[in-house]
Amino acid sequence: MRTDLLQALAARVAERERAGLLRRVRTLNAARGVRVMIDGRELLNFCSNDYLGLAQEPRIVAALQKTANACGVGSTAAHLVCGHRREHAQLEDVLCEWTGREAALLFSSGWLANLGTLQALLDRAGVCIQDKLNHASLLDAAQLAGATLKRYPHNDVEGAARQLAGAPEQPALVATDGVFSMDGDVAPLRELAALCRREGAPLMVDDAHGLGVLGAHGAGSVAEAGLAQDEVPVLMATLGKALGCAGAFVAGSRALIEGLTQFARTFVYTTAMPPALAAAACEAARIARAEDWRRAKLQALIARFRAGAAQLGLPLMDSRTAIQPVVLGDADRTVAASRVLERKGFLVAAIRPPTVPQGRARLRVTLSAAHEEEDVDRLLDALALEAASEKSPGPGFRSR
Numbered sequence: 040m041r042t043d044l045l046q047a048l049a050a051r052v053a054e055r056e057r058a059g060l061l062r063r064v065r066t067l068n069a070a071r072g073v074r075v076m077i078d079g080r081e082l083l084n085f086c087s088n089d090y091l092g093l094a095q096e097p098r099i100v101a102a103l104q105k106t107a108n109a110c111g112v113g114s115t116a117a118h119l120v121c122g123h124r125r126e127h128a129q130l131e132d133v134l135c136e137w138t139g140r141e142a143a144l145l146f147s148s149g150w151l152a153n154l155g156t157l158q159a160l161l162d163r164a165g166v167c168i169q170d171k172l173n174h175a176s177l178l179d180a181a182q183l184a185g186a187t188l189k190r191y192p193h194n195d196v197e198g199a200a201r202q203l204a205g206a207p208e209q210p211a212l213v214a215t216d217g218v219f220s221m222d223g224d225v226a227p228l229r230e231l232a233a234l235c236r237r238e239g240a241p242l243m244v245d246d247a248h249g250l251g252v253l254g255a256h257g258a259g260s261v262a263e264a265g266l267a268q269d270e271v272p273v274l275m276a277t278l279g280k281a282l283g284c285a286g287a288f289v290a291g292s293r294a295l296i297e298g299l300t301q302f303a304r305t306f307v308y309t310t311a312m313p314p315a316l317a318a319a320a321c322e323a324a325r326i327a328r329a330e331d332w333r334r335a336k337l338q339a340l341i342a343r344f345r346a347g348a349a350q351l352g353l354p355l356m357d358s359r360t361a362i363q364p365v366v367l368g369d370a371d372r373t374v375a376a377s378r379v380l381e382r383k384g385f386l387v388a389a390i391r392p393p394t395v396p397q398g399r400a401r402l403r404v405t406l407s408a409a410h411e412e413e414d415v416d417r418l419l420d421a422l423a424l425e426a427a428s429e430k431s432p433g434p435g436f437r438s439r
């Protein structure tokens with residue numbers, strides 16, 4: 040008898056539920072900056088990726104509205120058919136200038152950018168060497184491209200070197216997150232670039248969480264490391280995080296972009312993002328570059344959070360970015376902590392396996408330039424109870 044696929048899927052869901060790892064979509068009824076309404080209550084949001092506070096910036100909303108008024112909503116086709124508008128071309132120009140690359144190509148999401156890029160560059164003959172903690176879209180993309188995926192221990196350049204040495208004859212791409220999405224730390228980009236140069240393997244950096252946040256004028260982790268196009272030939276970043284919009288791009292040499300235009304299937308066979316969104320992202324990039332005060336404010340909030348958390352003895356990670364995870368380890372305890380925080384008025388995501396390794400469940404606290412110092416202090420006060428419940432089993436996260 041054939042296995043019933045729908046039954047098998049339901050069984051996997053049931054299994055996940057038994058393990059206490061079921062994921063749930065939460066519906067936000069409204070959002071005003073870092074204040075969001077869920078189930079009729081206002082919560083202070085500490086889990087968005089809106090690091091510069093641009094998602095509701097009036098100038099960006101105005102750019103979206105103006106373009107939508109002029110040319111409607113849908114782009115009506117793929118870029119190569121008739122979907123590529125002036126707004127897309129302008130956005131690509133702004134992005135490659137910002138990141139110091141010759142050219143850029145838009146994708147509808149970061150997932151699609153990673154998949155299209157790896158499929159264009161790699162095939163069965165190729166090897167893709169990746170940090171173990173890379174984003175799921177990069178790891179999956181290597182496998183979907185049919186390449187051999189080899190992972191090295193987190194930020195271990197020698198590990199990457201060993202993987203490269205193990206495949207001396209094969210075409211190889213090394214890919215890393217610039218800023219790791221669940222840990223917030225920055226990859227050793229200069230060392231990886233030097234290794235890749237020696238080995239003749241191009242380096243790809245996914246800077247989803249670095250663009251807008253790190254580097255002079257927010258040009259990202261690659262710019263911060265001072266790495267030019269020939270050192271990081273493939274640079275990918277998204278428009279949905281610090282830029283507060285949606286979509287993604289890959290930037291690099293004209294030859295790379297020409298190759299992706301021809302062979303990245305997730306570019307060729309998909310509808311171009313709405314031109315109004317491209318116009319909004321263009322304005323977001325302009326603001327993100329120009330308004331250094333947003334990065335300065337974010338850095339001050341990060342420093343305040345880290346100092347406060349250290350005083351409380353909370354288990355912080357080695358992160359200087361907007362992602363400041365508090366690793367509690369146990370998945371149940373992390374979910375309980377997230378629930379207690381929610382009762383106290385804070386939205387903080389509990390991140391559990393398989394998104395992070397077993398025993399590494401965490402509260403993924405993210406900070407934004409839209410937060411105020413008082414917001415951070417209030418969160419720290421609430422987290423203080425967690426620290427207290429660690430020391431004595433009184434009222435606190437674990438008693439609920």
Ligand SMILES: *Cc1c(COP(=O)(O)O)cnc(C)c1O
Nearest residue numbers: 148149150174176220247277279
């Ligand atoms: C969010 C993210 C992506 C995916 O981008 P989307 O535009 O949300 O699809 C890719 N890589 C990293 C590191 C990310 O954090």
